[in-house]
Amino acid sequence: MEQNISHKRGPRACAIVLIAALLAMLISSAVGGVIATGGGAVRTEEITFTTDVGALSHAKLYIPVQASAENKLPAVLLCHGYTASLDAMEPNAIELSRRGYVVMALDLYGHGESALPPDGYRQAEMGNVENYAPDLGSYSALQELGKLEYVDAARIGMLGHSMGTAAIQEGAYLAYAKWQAAYTAAQTEAAAAGQDETAAAGAAYLAAMDAGIVLPSSMVLTGYNYNVRNVNDLTYNGVNAENGVFPLYAAPVNMCTIEGDYDEFSGLLWGVDDAARYTTSFKFACGTGGASNVPSGTYFLYGDAAATPLSRAEAVNAAASAAVTMQPIRAAYSFDGTHSDTYYDETAISYGIDFFDITLRGGEATIDPADQVWHGRAACGLIGLTATLTAFVALALTLLRLPFFATIVRPEAPSMSTVTGGKGALKYAALYLIFLLPAPLLYYWLIGYPYYMQPQWFKFLTKFMPNAFFNMAPMNSLMLFNCVVGAVFLALYLLVFFLIAKRAGFGLENTGLKLPAAQVLKSLLLAAVSFGGVYAVVYLCAACSGTHFAFFKFNIMPMDAAHWIAFFKYLPVWILFFLLAGVIYNSLTRINNAPAWVSYLLIAAVSCGGLAVLFAYDYGMLFATGVRGIQYIPGTTSAEWMSTIGMAFPTALAGIMCFGLLFILPISAVMSRVLCRKSGSVWLGGFLTAFIVLVFTISHMVISI
Incomplete structure (x- = not known):
């Protein structure tokens, strides 16, 4: 019975x-959606676009409701790591968008809903090497983000994790290389027309700005090293302290690195087995202009080998004038976590938020970086x-x-x-x-x-x-x-x-x-x-x-x-x-x-x-x-x-x-x-x-x- x-x-x-x-x-999905959009303070939108090498890329926009053509907001491009897609960047997207940043989370090539480029593609700035586009779509995404009518194109940041960090550095390099090419061409033309050096430089600057190339002014690098190339052939092969060069060294872009003290990839990426010592590596010195063994949370100027600490207020001023002084700021952060924890660690996320507040909003923090809701x-x-x-x-x-x-x-x-x-x-x-x-x-x-x-x-x-x-x-x-x-x-x-x-x-x-x-x-x-x-x-x-x-x-x-x-x-x-x-x-x-x-x-x-x-x-x-x-x-x-x-x-x-x-x-x-x-x-x-x-x-x- x-x-x-x-x-x-x-x-x-x-x-x-x-x-x-x-x-x-159904309920968890609905509630999660409400949290992801700040209770209606942010709207989301899926977009697709064709990149510079002909690939169809997919991204998700987080748009604060106050964003408009009359009220342009700073923006941040987010790029995920290797075994992930744009959804992995959701904690950063939620926290940045609720603070008034327009956010674009990108599916990099071959990930999520983004395709790989068609065979035979080339990028002139990457040596015209066939089937080589190491930015993984981040350059084109940056340009798309800057074209949005409610985005202030002069205040755009990029944040990547692991492979995404490598990609955003390449995307930024492409942008600055294209801008420099436009500047050089216009300067040559002006000089040929008989203008003196000062006038030619001014004309070239205006022409380059009119070219419509969107440039990032701030970058947050998490779980990855500075992209250092071999100066002899500009590849990543055989790079060491003697021949290493950082391609973005001359770009007026403010950067910080965020590394977990237990990052599993430290030996491969930084050449230092213990990730807690990553600032002692030669790649860190290349990316900072000579600094080494920098304490976590330190702001300093690129090229200052002594890494003389800047106060937060001094960092704000230095970041704002980087395009004039050509001395952008650098910062180094460490947190108690592993490689993947960078996605979800409160401390790591707060470091990125604060750095963008310093470099994109003049130090203004609309919400305390430690006040986070993505856990819900x-x-x-x-x-x-x-x-x-x-x-x-x-x-x-x-x-x-x-x-x-x-x-x-x-x-x-x-x-x-x-x-x-x-x-x-x-x-x-x-x-x-x-x-x-x-x-x-x-x-x-x-x-x-x-x-x-x-x-x-x-x-x-x-x-x-x-x-x-x-x-x-x-x-x-x-x-x-x-x-x-x-x-x-x-x-x-x-x-x-x-x-x-x-x-x-x-x-x-x-x-x-x-x-x-x-x-x-x-x-x-x-x-x-x-x-x-x-x-x-x-x-x-x-x-x-x-x-x-x-x-x-x-x-x-x-x-x-x-x-x-x-x-x-x-x-x-x-x-x-x-x-x-x-x-x-x-x-x-x-x-x-x-x-x-x-x-x-x-x-x-x-x-x-x-x-x-x-x-x-x-x-x-x-x-x-x-x-x-x-x-x-x-x-x-x-x-x-x-x-x-x-x-x-x-x-x-x-x-x-x-x-x-x-x-x-x-x-x-x-x-x-x-x-x-x-x-x-x-x-x-x-x-x-x-x-x-x-x-x-x-x-x-x-x-x-």
């Missing part, structure tokens, strides 16, 4: 959970993300009760694991630990440093280089990891099955795979309908509120056509891996004679336990010493490697990607268990978790080529 009541309550409970999850998605938007993102993940499963379980799909349901077979006594526990623990080992032992070997940004000509140690079919470097690394680790898991599982389980009387039905082909297809259809139904709500929420479900670096966001095409290319590998994972979770990790909650915990832990230990050691050492525990990809520090390649590759990018896996893997493992428990097979869980994990990883990833 109890079992029948429970069975009857099941569908109703699932429907209630589904309705609650969908309501949470982040909380809504977390609620919405949690609700979305819940809704996927709740919808599947609700539909599973329909007569058409109910035919896939069958009694769940016993697990291969029953633990009785000390010997049984020891045997189970040994197998459990063995299955934990492959992921952490192989992770850094296989993921490598999957940075491939074709317009920048940056191609690092990607173990599975992108190609015309598999065209996303980070996804290729994850696919390689899935394939190799999956093959090891399969071999281990077969050994356990044939050497232990089969001898004990267990068969194919115990794997959860035994299901007629027609029912397998029904499982696939149910997973697709459940995934598609909830994902449609994700699109609806984004369309209505202008926000998506994100918290920190965890998100499920709408995808454009290019990402959907990539989704289906990578999907088969994800399905195979998560089907195999489901078999291991439900037929081997689950313990027959243990409470259900114990099996859930064991399954969640086995999904990511090895990676969690690796991550804890790696970052534990970083926080304890300032240097990561596993700093370089195995094999790249050998003498043979260094003699041929010339550099060891850091594990920084792989470490950041691991953080996302530690979030989604245990969630998907629990999903797999719930769905297997209700359906009696691993097929539904394998299909649905593959869809969910893939969209979680692919929706914000860069399209490399």
